[in-house]
Amino acid sequence: MSVHEECGVFGAFSARPFDAAKMCYYGLYALQHRGQESCGIVVCDDGLFFSHKDLGLVSDVFTKDALAALPAGTMAVAHTRYGTTGKASRANCQPIEVNHQKGRMAIAHNGNLSNAAELRSALELSGAIFHTSSDTETIAYIVTKERLGAPSIEEALSRAMDTLEGAYSLILMSPQKLICARDPRGFRPLCYGVTPDGVYVAASESCALRAVGAEPVRDIEPGEILIFSRDGIASMRGHCGKEQKKLCVFEYIYFARPDSVIDGQPVHEARIRAGEILARTHPVSADIVIGVPDSGLDAALGYSRASGIPYGIGLIKNKYIGRTFIAPEDRAGQVNIKLSAVETVVKNRRIVLIDDSIVRGTTSGHIVALLRKAGAREIHMRVSAPPFLHPCFYGTDIDSCDHLIACRHSAAEIAEMIGADSLGFFPADRLGELAGSDGFCSACFDGDYPTDIPSDTGKDRFEQRLSERPARGERYETSL
Ligand code: AMP
Secondary structure, X not given: OOOOOOOEEEEEEEEEEEOHHHHXXXXXXXHHHHOOOEEEEEEEEOOEXXXXXXXXXXXXXXXXXXXXXXXXXXXXXXXXXXXXOOOOXXXXXXXXXXXXXXXXXXXXXXXXXXXXXXXXXXXXXXXXXXXXXOHHHHHHHHHHHHHOOOOOHHHHHHHHHOOOOEOOEEXXXXXXXXXXXXXXXXXXXXXXXXXXXXXXXXXXXXXXXXXXXXXXXXXXXXXXXXXXXXXXEEEEOOOOOOOOOOEEOHHHHHHOOOOOEEOOEEHHHHHHXXXXXXXXXXXXXXXXXXXXXXXXXXXXXXXXXXXXXXXXXXXXEOOOOOOOOOOOOOHHHHHHHHEEEOHHHHOOOEEEEEEOOOOOOHHHHHHHHHHHHOOOOEEEEEEOXXXXXXXXXXXXXXXXXXXXXXXXXXXXXXXXXXXXXXXXXXXXXXXXXHHOOOOEEXXXXXXXXXXXXXXXXXXXXXXXXXXXXHHHHHHXXXXX
């Protein structure tokens, strides 16, 4: 079950004009699971930029008229956002567009910089003015500053990468080029492909390449800068191999769509494996295995296969839920409208219930109550992530320890709190079996952070700082 996600980026490039906006629209649809707060598309037509962006889902923001108003072009960049830094506001919608001394640029970013606060305050002290509270603007600022002394936009980006720390998968558009970059640790995914008509497409996940009829070519490597231009494709690898790869393991557990393949590993297979491992590390006698739709389903299948306990569909998710007016705090309301139990499947049964993760524990408590009400006899919850014990600074919305139930309670205590008969978490020391052996970040589970971590960690840290200066705060929030 999911309420929050993070961001998705998408871009398309061709030597000849095409309906780049429509391609981005389909691409964003396939990336909607990565962020539902806002979305946007910027099209480049003969060096001029045309954009549309707003708060809301892709289907709400891009009406027929809004799409039709965007011209054909040779390239476009697009973004769907779940804000991990900065409030939901129009000013924070991406792609961010900037005009600078050498031209214009649009930039879409997935991830979180771990040194955003330091970089931003250094820029502010040198006179920079920011319009948004998102760290993407900091990246844009540094790239445009570097551009003054660099021979090309990609060289400026490469120089900027010397100072950026943390997670960034970027798609950047200049009037002539579409440029992709992945931070040297590769925290967030990024890949590219090509359509039969020769349009190059880049996206956070391969599911979005397929959605526009593109064949995936490969992942952008950690540290790589890939440039699409009229001259063809070029790759700059000066930052490759500088750091050990640290792909976020939670991409495999929860974020990514199961039909995506990240860094060569199919997400669906990783989730099946998670379920199989759980079946071996936390076996139990039961009649049926059910998954919480959608993110628990694949692991439930894996648990069923490895344990021999039949797989069943015990929970149904309302597909038409979209955005509800239920307050985020009203988790019970959210669960009731999103999920219902199939009584004939669960009544009088001993159930293994699989979900991808427990954060605060509220969702699981409501799901267990839902199943009990439908007559479940026993409920053994198995979770395909280890307990969250540490906040994430790289783009996953995992808050401070105060809001993480596993920081304060053992599995047995949590089982009691959520009303389950037993509870088992995925073993943290086996995460490598999900993410592959070439390196991954699991800091939210083990506290082993690959970078220095910020001292000022709130997701609305820029707003907080502004509100400490109420007389001037208002002027910083502009709307597009
Ligand atoms: P909670 O009620 O706080 O325990 O929320 C747990 C649910 O939130 C799980 O079912 C997950 O699918 C979902 N979830 C886990 N991690 C995240 C995250 N970083 N952002 C959003 N949703 C999450």
